Amino acid sequence: MSEAPRNLLYQETLAVRWGDMDAFGHINNATYFTYFEQCRCSWLASIYSSGALSSNQGDGPVLLNASANFHLPLVFPANITISMYGGNPGRSSFNSYYEIRDADNTDKLYTTGEAKIVWVDQQAGKSMPVPDDIRALLPTA
Numbered sequence: 001m002s003e004a005p006r007n008l009l010y011q012e013t014l015a016v017r018w019g020d021m022d023a024f025g026h027i028n029n030a031t032y033f034t035y036f037e038q039c040r041c042s043w044l045a046s047i048y049s050s051g052a053l054s055s056n057q058g059d060g061p062v063l064l065n066a067s068a069n070f071h072l073p074l075v076f077p078a079n080i081t082i083s084m085y086g087g088n089p090g091r092s093s094f095n096s097y098y099e100i101r102d103a104d105n106t107d108k109l110y111t112t113g114e115a116k117i118v119w120v121d122q123q124a125g126k127s128m129p130v131p132d133d134i135r136a137l138l139p140t141a
Contacts, residue, residue: 005139006085006097010043013103016078027074032111033066036098039082040115047133058123059131064093064116074110079103086138092127093118094138 014035022028044061074080081103087095096115102108121128130138 004087004095004097006087006095007137007139008083009086009096009137010039010046010084011081012039012042013079013081014038016074016076016080018076021076025075027076029068029070032068032070032100032113035080035082035100036066036068036084036113036115039084039098040096040117043084059119059121059128061117062120064118066113066115068098068111068113070111072108072110074100080110081106088140089130089135089138091129092120094130094134 016027020027020031040061079102081101083099083101085097085099087097093116096117098111098113098115099109100111100113102110118127119130119134120126
């Protein structure tokens with residue numbers, strides 16, 4: 001993971017599914033991005049359900065890019081914990097960072113990843129400032 005300042009935003013524990021494996025008997029590399037997505041969507045759902053953000057505002061996050069580094073092979077069966085961190089915000093975006101660890105042995109790090117999240121006015125099709133409620137969750141320096 002990057003050495004940039006970051007705050008823990010969300011953690012989620014999931015059971016690896018049999019269908020997540022590929023022909024070589026380990027989790028398909030594309031599936032890790034689905035795990036990142038699941039954690040990110042759960043985090044956003046928790047913010048919307050808390051009333052901090054309204055889902056009817058016509059704005060929201062989009063990904064600009066995403067990457068992953070694979071440290072250890074992950075195989076079925078397993079329970080994993082996905083952690084999502086937020087980095088310093090810019091005007092309309094911030095970097096998110098991810099760790100996938102063994103839920104029963106957190107020293108076992110399977111994967112790290114990053115994704116740049118841009119806040120977008122959906123109707124105008126343009127970036128807009130990161131909402132204050134989101135900005136308050138991110139590092140300040």
